[in-house]
Amino acid sequence: MNHLDPARHVRGESQYLDDIPVQHGTLYAAVVESPVAHGKLLSIDATAALQLPGVVRVLTAVDIPGENQIGGIVPDEPLLAEGHVHFRGQPVALVLADSEHAAHAALRHVRVEVSPLPIIVDPREAAAQGELIVPPRTFRIGAAEEAWAGCAHVFEGVAESGGQEHLYIETQGAYAFPTEMGGVRVISSTQGPTAVQRHTARVLGVGMHQVEVDVTRLGGGFGGKEDQATTWGALAALGAFVVRRPVKLVLDRMADMRMTGKRHPYSSDFKIGLDADLRIVAYEVTFYQNAGAAADLSPAVLERTLFHATNAYFIPNVTATAYSCRTNLPPNTAFRGFGGPQGMFVIESAIACAAEKLGVTPADIQQRNLLREGDLFPYRQPTEGCHAEQAWNTAAELYDLSARRREVAEFNAAHKLQKKGLAVMPICFGISFTKTAMNQARALVHIYTDGSVGVSTGAVEMGQGVNIKIAQVAAQTLGISLSRVKVESTNTTRVANTSPSAASATADLNGKATQLACLALRERLLRLAATELKINYEGLQIENEQVLAAGKPADTTWEKLVSAAYWQRISLSENAHYATPDLHFNPETNQGYPFAYHVYGTALTTVRVDCLRGTYEVEAVQIAHDFGQSMNPAVDRGQIEGGAVQGIGWMTLEELVFNDEGRLLSNSLNSYKIPDLYSVPKVLDVHFLDTPGHSRAVLRSKAVGEPPLMYGIGTYFALRDAIRAFNPAADISFSAPMTPEKVLVNLHPDFKFTPAPTPAWNSPAPLNSVTTSEDS
């Protein structure tokens, strides 16, 4: 069974934010941005803009009726700049006009005067100056500082991973309508409707009940619309609230790239100690997270980096410290993996560093240190149902790791200018919001008198297939056909106080709540059947819309039973609440039981490098993954394939470039490259490991959103392996992404050139009789 949406997607009938029919009187909004990355905001002069045809209002911080604050974890982020500006692209004012053209044309006529202040773009520099978002955190187990002396080998190094632009193909946006009660209704492209609601209410100075947020679906989110959709929702709402007309705000691509935060770049120091048998005895790591100019979700991302600092390995002595560093870049935010990938990149770098120096393969170290049942993570949760070794062994056997290795060696011996590289990437990822309180969800299920069913939850559909999974849960629990079930839009008036669709936990939380609601409805209906048919309730069930008593068809069906319930005045609606059991975590001691369960897997990656040109291809990524009992293999396979490729993009092509002034240079699709059809692995195998799943996973089908992204890390290390095959002396820094530039420079480190002594280039044509055709 496929998801419900695709049949509409392929016909172009799925409605996204910009597809909503425009209401009469709608104003279009455009955002005036800070022109510099740091400074004192002296004045905003909109006089000239207001004289342009079609321009209706220009709003600034003084027009905010409530509190000018949208910070979620830390209240450090104004909706519109006030007093100071902290990053280039920070919203300063909002232009409202009769047309989109008029709004955009007015932007450059709003004069923003800023007196510049020093700019920091480097997280280590920020840390050195004490510019921290929150106090540093340290996760500790054992005593690393005492363990070094007993290690046979100790290695230290630096590892750096770059940011990543979400590049959801649907840009950020919102459409707000004033309501008759003095509030607003906001249609938002957000993963977190409640966040938009909460912050909009705060900005407008009204109760949350006066703000309704509705989401049908997103054209991609990947974390970029978890917290950062709030700005646009709140701005559109502010416009609608003040001007009492509908206001539509959709960012164009370059504005979206300039103004929104991305995956956090990290710079980290590592120290790893091994015994003579290559067992990791101790690991010490210090993470410098580039948080950007405001907290956003950075403290939570930082925490997950610490949770995943040891990836899929058991290490008895660990000290992991993390600094969230304030810089003058747009506030960085959630991105699939949420800090986990950044943590894993460092431990994998440490292992590769040790292996290269010891003359063994990284796999020799990786395999020997995989987690086993009952091992403790540094945060003291034990593994339960650990499949780390099963995943590794299955991948190694199924895809014949030793044959792959032999082929690579043979190929490299036979080819001078082409080299292959191989890497194994095990993963272990914890499922749950690490903020324990967020692990709750509600579902509102209505059965209509004709037997059709509407389900509302807090889950936002963004391509991850959560709607089909929820529909499956409802259909399966009620014993009815999937075609009877409709999953409604996500709306704060139907399901309140929701957690965002994030942390891979959306299907688990909302699916479990749906299951509870449907179980209650089912019981109510079957008790009615027992009474009406005078049969024993025990042993009653509904299958294929037929009521069965002890396995045999009873004299009623789904439709009849629903109708009977209505006439008997029995409620056909149910609202259920689910909170993941057993979770606890103490952020003071950094110990507890934060995750419902862990997901495991292993990927083999083979790459081929053109050593003349520095270009490369990912030949194969072969994965053995722990889905548990997958409830929708088609959706789940799509998540694994897509996640792995997105991870490969992060590790290879996707390079964010900011200059020292905090200006984004990779500011469009032509200068920031994400994987295309030809850059995905030629072979991408996904094996469903035979694992039982977990009772805290919906229908024992484990979460699949984030874990596969980290398979992409293997590509970085496979490229390293190939470069070293060409140039064994290569001294390659642990720095991702491994762009073709880094590959080529590492292949040919000795290249020297003599530039021309005088300006090299001279006009070849006579300079008289020339008019220039500027830029055309």
Next chain:
Amino acid sequence: MLPFYLNDQLIRTDQPAGSTLLDFVRYHQHLKGTKIGCREGDCGACTVLVGELAPDGTSVQYQSMTSCLTPLGNAQGKHVVTVEGINAARGTLTPVQQAIVQEGGSQCGFCTVGFVMSLTGHALSAKPTTPETALASIDGNICRCTGYKSLERATQHLQQQLQQRPASSPLAWLAEEGFVPQYFADMPAKLTALRSAATGGAEVSEALRPGPGLDAAAAARAQILGGGTDLLVQRPEQVRAVPVELVYDQHSLRGIRREGDTIVLGAATTAQQLMESEVMLAVLPELPRFLKLVSSTPIRQMGTVAGNFINASPIGDLTILFLALGAEVELENSAGQRRALPLAELYLDYKKLAKTVDEQVTEIRFPAPQPVDLFNFEKVSKRTHLDIASVNSAAWLRIEKGMIQAARLSAGGVGPIPLLLRRTSAWLVGQPVSAETVEHALTLAQQEISPISDVRGTEHYKRLLLHQLLTAHFLPLLPELV
């Protein structure tokens, strides 16, 4: 009024010819299936099909185009197809849509319609289908959920289905199989009627094209607009607001022919037409391999060769290729005076051209390489396909008895203009084909270039990369070079 068919509807619009087809279909016609992703031709979410009546009037040739960069004026007299124009009755899917749904090729769905249109364009294409051409049809479509493997599987299924497509009158078969609705069969007649109305009435084209009747000043004001692939990225608001002279469909600017030892191209020739031209393939058999590195299928069907030259990007792929071919351009001013200028002399400085504002490229000529000549094009970018080069380079060498008789090396991304490496090329003439010769040439080349560090690479990288790409040119002659 600008007439064309949008799906099964005749459109007559007075919207500006330089506005985008995307805005017209989404915001004027409210056909919301066509999505906005980037407005620079880099994502394909806005892909539509544009069908042009064949000269004989019996068939319509459809090409995929990114509507964000397609000037509305270029739709004139054509059949524009959006997803709404191929959708079958509610509840049924076309084979293309079915294949994508079945293989799970749609996740968030935002890019999906673009893939549907590109694959439908492939089905409608008159060219034979192969696994490679089928995949190439979606090479301009980006999916950020990165469901490419499932889209690849969907494409394979379709390609197998399409092998049943008869070579003659495939449209009847396609309509029968549900790839397109029945009304497609009527389009040749409808477009023929539009064409005769246009040539009879003349009202259509004259309003848009300042011809010889307009004075020079007016002509100078009009913005020449070809495929839109540069201008509508760089300054869409301006292009929308000014009168434009549309050249994409001017028949006098099309066509590729051989005149003796010279190859002549119309200025509005597209990269796709180059790739498919028998005249070009006869002299440059490797051209399809080179041009696969240039943008994507839809963009190759839109951008013109002269547009690439006049945009004057220091890394223009076609410019670099034609520099090494020794091309010259013919320029015509508004008074009808013509002059020829070597392409290498067109560039004065960054985006500064040795031409007057009213001069327009009409033709491109180059001496036909001989079969014994070596010609090679190299390009490295961050992403191999659909990306702008960090450095690109082309080489043409004529070698007799181990001696270089003539040479032209070009290099892009290493200076303010697309560069002909004059001194290096000149020095090579008369040298033996040897490792020493190459080594010296590589050193000389480093002195002709002045790359700067930018988002496409550091100066050091660009210098190293050019060194490597020049080496690659000589490698077939001297395998021992590396």
